[in-house]
Each structure stands twice: as structure tokens, then as C-alpha cells.
Amino acid sequence: MILRWDRVGIIVQKEFSEFRRNKYILYSLVLMPIIFATVLPAIYLIPVSSMSEGPANGPLDLDLNLSSSMQGEYLSDVVLSNISLVDCTVQNAIISNCRLENCTVEGSLVEGSDIIGGGFTDSFVQQSNLDGTDLVGTTVQDSFLAGQPSDTETAILLLLNILLIFFILIPTVIPTVVASYTIVGEKINRSLEPLLATPTTDLELLVGKAASIFIPCVLVTWAVFLPFVIIVNTITEPALGYSPMPDAIWIAGVFLLSPMVCGMSILSNVIISSRVTDVRSAQQLGSLVVLPIVALFLIMAMGLIPLTALNIVFLALVVLIIDLAMLNLARRTFRREEILVNWK
Amino acid sequence: MGLPPSPSVKANEMIETVDLTRRFDGLVAVEGLNLRIEDGEVFGLLGPNGAGKTTTIRMLSALISPTSGSAFIDGLDVSHRQDQLRIRSMVGLLPESPGLYESLSAWQNLEFYGKMYGVPTSERQARIKQLLTTLELWDRRDDAVSGFSKGMKQKVSIARALVHEPRYLFLDEPTSGLDPQAALTVRQYIMELRGEGRTILLNTHNLDDAHRLCDRIGVLRSRLLAIGSPDELADRFFGRTTMVRMVSIPKGVPEAVLKVPGVLSSELNGNELTLRVEDPSVQNPLIVDLIISMGGKVEYVEQGRRGLEDVYLKIIEGGG
Ligand SMILES: Nc1ncnc2c1ncn2[C@@H]1O[C@H](COP(=O)(O)OP(=O)(O)OP(=O)(O)O)[C@@H](O)[C@H]1O
Ligand SMILES: [Mg+2]
Numbered sequence: 001m002i003l004r005w006d007r008v009g010i011i012v013q014k015e016f017s018e019f020r021r022n023k024y025i026l027y028s029l030v031l032m033p034i035i036f037a038t039v040l041p042a043i044y045l046i047p048v049s050s051m052s053e054g055p056a057n058g059p060l061d062l063d064l065n066l067s068s069s070m071q072g073e074y075l076s077d078v079v080l081s082n083i084s085l086v087d088c089t090v091q092n093a094i095i096s097n098c099r100l101e102n103c104t105v106e107g108s109l110v111e112g113s114d115i116i117g118g119g120f121t122d123s124f125v126q127q128s129n130l131d132g133t134d135l136v137g138t139t140v141q142d143s144f145l146a147g148q149p150s151d152t153e154t155a156i157l158l159l160l161n162i163l164l165i166f167f168i169l170i171p172t173v174i175p176t177v178v179a180s181y182t183i184v185g186e187k188i189n190r191s192l193e194p195l196l197a198t199p200t201t202d203l204e205l206l207v208g209k210a211a212s213i214f215i216p217c218v219l220v221t222w223a224v225f226l227p228f229v230i231i232v233n234t235i236t237e238p239a240l241g242y243s244p245m246p247d248a249i250w251i252a253g254v255f256l257l258s259p260m261v262c263g264m265s266i267l268s269n270v271i272i273s274s275r276v277t278d279v280r281s282a283q284q285l286g287s288l289v290v291l292p293i294v295a296l297f298l299i300m301a302m303g304l305i306p307l308t309a310l311n312i313v314f315l316a317l318v319v320l321i322i323d324l325a326m327l328n329l330a331r332r333t334f335r336r337e338e339i340l341v342n343w344k
Numbered sequence: 345m346g347l348p349p350s351p352s353v354k355a356n357e358m359i360e361t362v363d364l365t366r367r368f369d370g371l372v373a374v375e376g377l378n379l380r381i382e383d384g385e386v387f388g389l390l391g392p393n394g395a396g397k398t399t400t401i402r403m404l405s406a407l408i409s410p411t412s413g414s415a416f417i418d419g420l421d422v423s424h425r426q427d428q429l430r431i432r433s434m435v436g437l438l439p440e441s442p443g444l445y446e447s448l449s450a451w452q453n454l455e456f457y458g459k460m461y462g463v464p465t466s467e468r469q470a471r472i473k474q475l476l477t478t479l480e481l482w483d484r485r486d487d488a489v490s491g492f493s494k495g496m497k498q499k500v501s502i503a504r505a506l507v508h509e510p511r512y513l514f515l516d517e518p519t520s521g522l523d524p525q526a527a528l529t530v531r532q533y534i535m536e537l538r539g540e541g542r543t544i545l546l547n548t549h550n551l552d553d554a555h556r557l558c559d560r561i562g563v564l565r566s567r568l569l570a571i572g573s574p575d576e577l578a579d580r581f582f583g584r585t586t587m588v589r590m591v592s593i594p595k596g597v598p599e600a601v602l603k604v605p606g607v608l609s610s611e612l613n614g615n616e617l618t619l620r621v622e623d624p625s626v627q628n629p630l631i632v633d634l635i636i637s638m639g640g641k642v643e644y645v646e647q648g649r650r651g652l653e654d655v656y657l658k659i660i661e662g663g664g
Contacts, residue, residue: 002429007460010456010459010460011460013456014445014448014452014456017448017452018445018447018448021447021448021488022447189443189444189445189446190439190440190441190442190443191443191444191445192443193407193437193439193441193443194437194439194443194457194501194504195443195460196407197405197407197432197435197437197439198432198433198457198460198461199429199430199432199433199460199461199462200429200432200460201429336407336408337407337408337409340402340407340408341368341408
């Protein structure tokens, strides 16, 4: 079927003039993204970031006072303190204020010690520094693990992942409002008939409608990404010691996945709006499209599928395929015969 | 299915339908419609609510497809995908409801449609100005249409149908909702358009409009019940009518004139004798002679016709 972009452009222009005069559409295009991008990260990140006392990235200052040393010994059922142990095997011991280098420890309690290399099995470690130690069935508390994120860092990074859901929701939710107003509005107004009487194809109308929603939604999503990055970095930097944003996951999410998701939302709302007669039910049904997105992200956040940039790209491709399928469906709904005879 | 007729075969400027039929889930909206509307003709489609008038216009505008049969605009087939865009650019449609973009101004509405019809900028703006001026809306051009009265919206909608100077104009109840003066403006405007040689198909419930505007009318109730000029239809369904006004009436005149061959009925109202005749040029002199020979004094003789309303009602009642 014929698709002439100048026609699409005329339709998009007309839609924009209409958007400018619809306060609901303006609110959803301006206010909603700003809230999503500023208030939400603040609410979520400030409590977590302020709980930590600065970047917990350095080792604990243990101030060890080592009075003797052992090497290559086998020790069991002992209490050890202020000793430097190298290449020792220790079983069922209580160890405090020691330095353990390449030691094999089993069933022991270790406290206030520097531990380098070696391996721990079925033990309990607290207030210690660990560096490159294998841990099996061992609990580590209030300690510094070299090369491992701190609890605060882990929490912040997890929250950021959840915030990505909210961010992707911006281009998902706005179309439910805009599409319901423009399509149900045209239906109520009966303005589709004269439009369909012009020498334009159904596809041009569909693409014009969809593009007029797609363009502002995606642009506004991208536009609020900058303040979002600044806010997130400002809040989390003191706790992390570095700026976490933007990373590859977010770049892929915002610039690749969100346009795809936006397209999906627009097309499903076009289809839904053609079946209902009032704006409210269009919005209620339309907002259901966020559910699969949220579900997917929950699966990712829970770690069932690792949240990596590559997986986001892959997800974007999956959504693109869904988009194409929905475009096909929308084209069938958006035929003039269908619109005039069956859209009520 | 045979080969689709090629556009060049019927390249004469007119509207033609051949057994045009449209059903909606079992309900027959239009059945076996055969129409031929000549170039430059104003054709009125009359018929009760639900008669299929709007459905016919929609099929002719290539908006909905016929269930069977076919329709041609300027030789182009409304069912042909490749013809439809050309048909739509030649047709100006005034739909049943104005369907304007309420938040936009009259000017913006017309600009948008002008662009959609591909009218070049300078021509478009001159045309919109002229249309809005004629329809007395120029001063309100920048106001949002939502603040317009029903009649004002109807006028903008009419302007929209004309913004691309279409050769074919389909008007679905053009004067409905208009005050008498606005209706007059629109009617005069249609007369003007007719003068410009446009082919106009209009649906109306206003028989007065139909009589004044249309060269021919068709009465539709799913099927086409009658077609012809308003006068032809009056003559066909009521015969010709002659009215004789007398100063004095001799006894027995109403009965006596019935014996004149070709006089179908006679009816006396006060001093007026109304007669249905087969051919006025044959019967009228005989009637006058008879009255005078009976001692009557004739004041004047007038050719009378039933109004379109009577004709319409008779057609509809007789139509089953
Ligand atoms: N979209 C539709 N779906 C189902 N039936 C329809 C549809 N459009 C029209 N009809 C039916 O087709 C018949 C003709 O309708 P149409 O609108 O053409 O009548 P009309 O002559 O224009 O009537 P009116 O004078 O009231 O405008 C009616 O019985 C109507 O119910
Ligand atoms: Mg109608």
C-alpha cells in the first residue's frame, strides 16, 4: 500500500496543533515524564544513599598487633589471636586479630582479621578484610571484601535496575493517554469520515496517527533522561564514590528499548481505542500494556534473566518483532471500511 | 469474477451505478441501485430515515465498498483500489455530521484539509478566504470550532467539502440544522456551484430544497422507487392538473366535465374546479367550451401541479 511521507507529515502537524490545545495530553507529555525522571529517583535513592556513611570501599582499619607467626602448621580446636599465619590449615578454631595468608580454614569463627587468599569452609567471618579468599558455606558479616561491592552499592544498583522499569514506563504510559484522546476523540467527533474521504491511504492515516504520538513520547523520554542522570549521580555519588550513570544498560534501555516499547504501547492503544467508545475505558484497557513490561523487568530484577546491556538489546529486538506483528493487526483495524462500519 | 472494467472504457464525466447493493449483516441498506447522473446535473436523493441515502453517498465516495454491483465516478470504479485515491480527490463530501476538529479554528480545519487534498498554498489560502467570506465566517476564522453553533459548523463543513474545488460534490443533508437565512445562503451557494458546472448529488429531507435545487430527484427506500425531475414525477404520479376559476358555476359542471375524454377526476372547491387531465393541450379547450356552453363564466384557467410533498408521500406509500 502507498505510504507518502508528506501526507504523514501533514497529519502529524495537525495532531500536534490539537495536542497543544488539549490540557490532558499536555500534562501527560510534560508533567508525567518530569515526575518519573525527578521525583521517583529522589524518593527511592535518597534513603538508601543516606544510610551509608560515605563510600565503604576501603578495607577496615584493624590495627593488628601481631606478636608471633606460624607457617605450614596444622591447627585444630584452638584459640588463636595476634598471630600471623601463612599456609596453615586450621580446624574448629576461634581466630581473632590475626593475619591469615593462603590458609585453609574449616568450621571456625574468624574476627577482626586480615585474610589474604586461601579458602574458608563452613565458617563464620566478621569485621575482617578478605582479599581473594574462596568462601564455601561461610557467612561474612560487617567485613570488607576486596573487589566486591558493598551492601549500599548493591542496594543502590538494584534500585537503579528497578528505576529503569519506571523509566521505560514513561513511553509506555503516555501513549495510553494521548492515543485514547486522539482516537476516541475523533470517533466521538465523527471527524474520521471527512478525513477518510480525502485522497490518503489508510496506512498513511495510521502511520500519521502513530507517528504523532511516537515522536513526542520518545523525545520527551530522551529529554528527561539528562536531568535523571544528573539527579541519580548527585544522590548516589557520595555513597558510591563514583557516578553510576549512564551505563550501557541504561543507554540500551533508554535509546533502544524505550522507543520499541513506545511503539508497542501506541499500536495496542490504537487497536483498543477502536473498540471502545469512551476515553476512560480506552485508558483503563490501554494501561494494561504496562503489565508485560513490568513482569519482564521483575523477572530481570529478580535475577532470573541477568540484567545486562546485551539482554536489553535482545529484549528490544523481541519487542520490535511484537511491534511488527501489532502493526499488522492495527492495519487491519485501521481500514476505512472497518472504521466507518464497525467503529462505534 | 470477470475482468474489472478498465477506467478508459467509461471515461465520460458522470456518476453511474450498476445494481449497486450494500448489506450490513443481513440488513439490506441499498439494493440494486441503477443510477446515472449526468455531468453538471444536480441530483437529489430523497427517502425516509434508513433508506440508504448516506450509505449510497459513502459508496460513491469510495469510503465503504458495495456488497455487490458497482459504481463509477468519471469512469473510475469505486471498488478499485487504484482508482479510489483519484475518486476521492475529485469528490467533495459533506458528511452527515460536520466532524470538524473542535479544538482547532475554522481556518486551521480548512488549511489541514486543503493540504490533505494537495491544494497549493497560495491557491488554498485564497480559496479558504473566499469560502469563509461567502459563508459569512471570515470574522470568526481564528476561533476554535468548538465555540461555533450547529449551523456555523455545518458551514465550515461545507467549506471543507469545497476547499479543493471538486468536480463532484456529495452533500448529505446540506441545509439540516441551518436557520432559514443560512439555509438560503447555502442553497444559493449550491445554485452557484451548479452554475459552475459541478455535478452535485444531495441527500435531503427538505422537499422544498429538492424542488428548488435539483434537476432530477430519486426516491430511495433501499430500492429506487422513482426517478425524474420534480415536475415529471408530479405528472407521473398525479397526472397533469388543470384548475379552472369561475365567476359563476352552473349546476352539474363537475359531473359533466368528467365525460370529456381524458379527464381523470374533478373536484370543486368554492369557485375553483380542479381537474386531472391526460394532456392539457387537448382537454383544456374542450373543458372551457363545455363550461361556457353550460352558461358558466370563466375567470381564468391555470396549469396546476401537485407539490413535491404529495408526490413524495404517494411514492413512498405506493412503494410497498
Ligand atoms: N455501519 C452500519 N452498520 C450497520 N448498519 C448500518 C450501518 N450504516 C447504515 N446501516 C443501516 O443501513 C440502512 C441505511 O442507512 P443510511 O444511513 O444509509 O440511511 P439514510 O437514508 O441516510 O437515513 P437518514 O435519512 O436517517 O440519514 C439503515 O437501516 C441502517 O441501520
Ligand atoms: Mg443519512
